[in-house]
Amino acid sequence: MYQQGDTVEVVRLLSVRKAYGKDRAQVLALDDVTAGFARGTFTAVMGPSGSGKSTLLHCAAGLDKPTSGTVTLGGTDLSVMREVELTKLRRDRIGFVFQAFNLLPALDVEQNVTLPLRLAGRRADPAFVRRVIEQVGLGKRRHHRPSELSGGQQQRVAIARALVTHPEVIFADEPTGALDTRSAQEVLSLLRDATNVSRQTIVMVTHDPVAASYADRVLFLADGRVVDELRQPNPDEVARRMTALVARTEQRSPEGPWLSELTR
Template sequence: MTTTPTVHRTTTVAARATELSKVYGEGETQVVALDRVTVDFPQGEFTAIMGPSGSGKSTLMHCVAGLDSFSSGSVRIGETELSTLKDKQLTQLRRDKIGFIFQAFNLLPTLTALENITLPMDIAGRKPDAAWLQKVIDMVGLSERLKHRPTELSGGQQQRVAVARALASQPEIIFGDEPTGNLDSRSGAEVLGFLRNSVRELGQTVVMVTHDPVAASYADRVIFLADGAVVDQMIQPTADRVLDRMKAFDAKGRTS
């Protein structure tokens, strides 16, 4: 039996999974999606999660982000243990401390870009920090498009709105699930650049699931999953190095 690599960092941690497992079904139909995963996501760092199809990368993100339950282990956002929270408390934590960016832009078509950006705070009855909001809007280059509705924006512009929405409430951590999956390469590069700049210039923490080595190269670190377990990590990744690592996964899958 091999030992699951444990990824620990010494800096302040924005989110942490400890011995995290997620099991579906029972008996012969049982599927282990996560197998005792331990990983830290440090504050002020851009982390990409990669792995073959079915490796558990999206399941890991969904469990750490409080979007899905887990079978055993521990998940903390800051000092808050998710397993101790009731549904209402978990909803409040996601609203107040976590930002989300998905492959689908999830914008409301009847609202302007600005109204979509501030919507989570409006629902929570909170006023945005005007200076921070302007900084975010300037960073993603939306100052001239704030009155436009989603149908009047390109796909790249809509995803910029989604990025700004995630950043606007100053969350402790942002999770992105294939955030450039519906974008062309140029728009995708712009969005990834905004995410990287939010870490470097605004001190944000970003965790992104992706299958794209080029997207992963924008991160500070890549965590690799296979068969529900962390098997490797890469610091200061390049697209070529990530691609080589993923090819090794594919080769192993073909020969196993």
């Protein structure tokens, strides 16, 4: 596990490059990205369309292998692992929350939440499962099926499912993209509480400045590179930097003092 000073980084990408295709058809999705995600922190990843933010999440989570560079999770190098090993690692050590809730319609809340444990052959602690379900505000709906829940409630089930395995990190890809404003705020508050109370590490891809403001910091990507970082973000500042970044990207000028221009 990488440590710098008193900060322990649960996930670290070092000089990660990801290319798709070959020769003239090659697309460089990540270009020499180095980034770390410390234990008990909430990081939002933002950038214009095609900036590489989803690719960064996929490489960091072991869903895709980098063309070069290394990705480590808790000291384990994902870059050299076989697919069967990666599958087990993702199941046992990583939590996922996506825009699509990915719940099984035939299972009730409690069964959906404990599904990762059953797939791993692990015994669920009933008291802990109940506590997690209550934590996401669904204690009275434990035996409801997804069709009996609102979109926001279904996403809360997905968060409980991610938390129940005690993951080292939770990766969230546009977790509020399909929700109304109120439900989105409830989901983001749950993620924020998971960091504040349980020291959960969360990495979230989002396009929404308000969602990003719930994080401890925001990483901004453009053309496959990390070009800016904002700590203790607020929606207005996030929106301002994104506007400047989009304008810069549209000019198709890959060179220049990104950070100074964005933070001016």
